Amino acid sequence: MPVATTNLLGSLQTTIAQLENLYNSKAGANFYSHKGQKKLKGQLFLDKFQEKVQHTFLDYISSGFELNFMVAVDFTASNGDPRVPQSLHYIDPSGRPNSYQQAILGVSEVLQFYDNDRRFPAWGFGAKIPRGSVSHCFNLNASTNDCEVVGVEGIMSAYSSTLYSVSLAGPTLFGPVISKAAEIASHSVQYGNNKYFVLLIITDGVITDQQETKDSIVRASDLPLSILIVGVGNADFTQMRILDADFGKRLESSTGRVATRDIVQFVPMREVQAGGQVTVVQSLLEELPGQFLEYMRTRDIKPRPPQHASAPPAYPPPPPQL
Secondary structure, three states: OOOOOOOOEEEEEOOOOHHHHHHHOOOEEEEEEOOOOOEEEEEEOOOOOOOOOOOHHHHHHHHOOOOEEEEEOOHHHHHOOOOOOOOOOOOOOOOOHHHHHHHHHHHHHHHHHHOOEEEEEEEEEEEOOOOOOOEEEEEEOOOOOOOOOHHHHHHHHHHHHHHOEEEEEEOOOHHHHHHHOOOOHHHHHHOOOOOOEEEEEEEOOOOOHHHHHHHHHHHHHOOEEEEEEOOOOOOOOHHHHHHOOOOEEEEEEEOOOOOOOOOOOEEEHHHHHHHHOHHHHHHHOOOOHHHHHHHHHHHOOOOOOOHHOOOOOOOOOOOOOO
């Protein structure tokens, strides 16, 4: 069977400015054989020339775009009785944070600087709530009907008080909290395009609604939303890696729809801590700027002009590096 071969016709050396001139003048550029005697092989004509500015993550943030932080905490029984030191939810009297507290503190202390009002939706899932049944999306702020808490301290306080007001149960379902976060992101789009949402899910176990979770993620891939998942404890997190489409294969829903982009980053806490090269927070936020930029660029959303930009927060930490 004959094998197809590709022959180089010729070559030329040029610049962006020269290519633009070629396009505007509708003229052709000569290209020559690169072997032996210089010999004219043909001409290059440009049918289209377009130059685009590639704005950076910091361009958007400094012009007034916000990262709005949300958190969802796993209260399923597999975490263990919070009163027992072996529990992943155990509150150490010495003040040493447990795995859930470490993840909440690490991520929220970075992202809070990019959220102007610092009011964060905070939910729990997988527990039996007071005077109710098992809920897979309930407000940590039990004192009001509002899902938001104020500041990092508000998240930590609501988390601690919830531990002693609910009964850990199960199973582990992500679908409801992802759908709730997507609902907030979708509602925000109706009023502007300068907000991008980041949902942190902290869990210890294997999800039992994998297909529903995939469906929720695929639907959310059209929205200004990224999902960070931290796996705590020693469970088998193989399913979580499937949700994190790092190997080029995007998630597909039960109806055959493919996600428009990758919006999930999964990090198993024990493996990152054992590696010692980077922190859990660095691993979690590694893909966030790229996911943010992909959303903005595919929708041709540009940073605001200086006169419309709000002042950036004072002394914010450096954004996650691309």
